[in-house]
Amino acid sequence: MEVREKNHEVMLWDMRDVQRVFDRIIRPFLKNVEFDSARIPQRWWPRGKSRRVALDPLRNFGHPIIFKEGISTKVLSRSMRANDSVEEVARWFEISPKSVEAAVDFEQALAA
Secondary structure, three states: OEEEOOOOOEEEOOOOOHHHHHHHHHHHHHOOEEEOOOOOEEEEOOOOHHHOEEEOOOOHHHOOEEOOOOEEHHHHHHHHHHHOOHHHHHHHHOOOHHHHHHHHHHHHHHHO
């Protein structure tokens, strides 16, 4: 199928394989989605739960946070750029240096 986008570019779709391809693309993301008891998605751990960063629509308007502390990854990353000391930023926000590092790592991956 040929689909013309708003910018007039043409996108080609092979309709025979759409379901299989869709499943292959989506499945890795779903393993990091946390569901409630009714199987409704609650939050997404984009890099896995062990990496501390989550997107939760009920916290920080769904923007990435260090989940345990609830602090924006962007705020921590910008604080780190301004100060260049993980320990100092951790002290300011009263969190662990590992949380600051996780926030900086996440924001750098977004920028790449």
